[in-house]
Amino acid sequence: MDNVRAYGAGLAGGQFDANVFFKKPTVIFRTIALVLAALLWFSISKGGWHRLSGSSHHQVCLYGSSASTCSFASALGFFSLVGAAALLLLDARLESISSVPSRKRFVTGDLTVSSVFTGIFLIAFFTLWNKFSSFDLDEPYSSGYAKFGILLAFLSTLAWGGAAFFSWRRYEEGAITALTSNFDNEFNGLDGEVREGYGYGGSSEGVGAIGVSNISYQAGAPPLLPTNPNPFVGTEGYGY
Template sequence: MENVRAYGAGLAGANFDKNTFFKKPTVLFRCAALVFGLILWYSVSKGGWHKPSEGIHPVCLYGRSSSTCSFATAVGFFAVCGAAGLIVLDAKMDQISSIPTRRRAVLADLVVSAIFTGIFLIGFFTFWSKLSSFETDEDDENPIKTNNAKFGILSALLSFLAWGGAAFFAWRRYEEGNQATHEPNYDEQFGQVSSDVQEGYGYGGDSSGIGHVGAAPAQQSSYQSGAPPQTMQQPPANPYTQSEGYGY
């Protein structure tokens, strides 16, 4: 019965309970990762750029590197897609009856969560260092608004925590699933006993052993049957018990 619930899934074909589903730690972390990824994508795409007064093209607030802003928006977008996909996959887990398929699904969840955890950790330090190094031109009259860029940095940090929590619980589910599938059950431990022993209960390892069901009573040997009955003899009394001192 442990294999039926291996890798964190319930009985195959069970009814979907949304109240129980959205109380799972992995689902909560993924929902948080989805929200933070959406905030990162919006903050950088809308407020991560600055247009100089005499310039034609806007410049990225993260160290004037347009690739950094593009990277931030792309990471936020793919984080939203990844979190939504993993939520749907987790909702479908109860309908998967194949243990190898469940294992691959949980392994994919673990790999994706670990990858996004590393990306957001690197992105957080990259955005922070490049925003601090941004310098404006002396003749630039347009004010710089860095609120959205700072909010993007905060979103990257929170996304790192959310994806890290999701990766931790995915790893726990993967380890528990491996332990459940490799743990021997009752049938595997006691199902290898031969049918002769099960049917006859013989002490000799098969139905012909002594004590099996239907066995004839053991016959006495010839010398036992022909010998006269023997009476029990009492051992001689200790002669020293009546004397002074202690008996042996």
């Protein structure tokens, strides 16, 4: 059981392996999301606003002159950065967590957070695009950072969507492992007379008879061994 995997890690717990960790699809997508979030936060804070000529204090948001839109995009970049960093740190500790219920809670939370950020960034992308398209100003202004922010919102949708997809696959892997483990435990808990052969406890003269010698009705054929690699054992796992 030491090599059996559940929810992306071994059941017995293990040590952090950087080579394996940074090759996980969830880690790759989440790292991309972290970088994009930092760039989005910087882009909106740096170039999402334009200071009107003749005024040293009054600024206008390039997304439809809506100050709340600029504030929302900047806050989204910040919280996405914090969320991605927190999930990366927790994912790095996943191998050392031997409790399957605790690991399941983390994977469920990871899937939830990634799905929520995917939906929010998708909404933000269309909102920023629509607001910027409707913006009109009589004086020259630089729109490079504002356009870059729209692109970053779209790329962040893909990054968080990819992380959510592989988080779902990791959750699915853990659910299948738990189901297989429960089946094995229930089968091994049966009486030996039932498990032998076809499960008949009596002799050939009285199938299922009780109180007679323990002679199997018919010896079962050797079990078929799977030829495909087990995705839940050792390093053969999906590595989500």
